[in-house]
Amino acid sequence: MMKIMDAQEIMDTIPNRYPICYVDYVDEMIPGEKIIATKNVTINESFFRGHFPGNPVMPGVLIIETLAQVASILILKSDEFKNKTAYLGAIQNAKFKRMVKPGDVLKLEAVILKKRKNIGTVAVKAYVDQKVVCSAQLMFIVPEGSTRK
Numbered sequence: 001m002m003k004i005m006d007a008q009e010i011m012d013t014i015p016n017r018y019p020i021c022y023v024d025y026v027d028e029m030i031p032g033e034k035i036i037a038t039k040n041v042t043i044n045e046s047f048f049r050g051h052f053p054g055n056p057v058m059p060g061v062l063i064i065e066t067l068a069q070v071a072s073i074l075i076l077k078s079d080e081f082k083n084k085t086a087y088l089g090a091i092q093n094a095k096f097k098r099m100v101k102p103g104d105v106l107k108l109e110a111v112i113l114k115k116r117k118n119i120g121t122v123a124v125k126a127y128v129d130q131k132v133v134c135s136a137q138l139m140f141i142v143p144e145g146s147t148r149k
Contacts, residue, residue: 010026014076020065022039022069023038023073031078033111034109036107036108037070037073038106041105057099058100063096067126068088070108070110075122089141092137097134110122119139119141120142122138122140
């Protein structure tokens with residue numbers, strides 16, 4: 001599958017940087033509607049040193065963070081929010097169904113459910129081998145005057 005956004009383009013869109021920029025690339029996107037992205041989970045991730053040593057598992061909160069970054073890219077690629085910053089306002093109905101381990105490839109999907117002025121709700125899912133590992137609804141706020149340089 002062709003990458004439509006690489007790591008540099010992602011960092012040009014969202015403010016996250018190493019070690020907390022978790023999205024490797026964007027596979028598909030319909031700006032303002034839907035996005036599919038990829039995160040390659042490697043044993044070299046810093047969080048594996050302290051999260052269940054001997055049985056490394058990606059922390060659920062970091063799966064949600066990765067999904068939030070994907071949703072932010074989607075939101076910030078909408079014409080009305082270009083060069084702004086999106087902030088996470090709420091997490092609802094988060095469910096964790098499977099563990100994510102080193103070597104897994106996370107496919108991340110976000111779909112905008114509703115958007116009103118500077119607030120939106122996004123449905124997100126993370127998959128490994130086409131099986132859902134996490135799902136949630138995220139609310140985002142793009143404050144007035146949040147322009148990025």
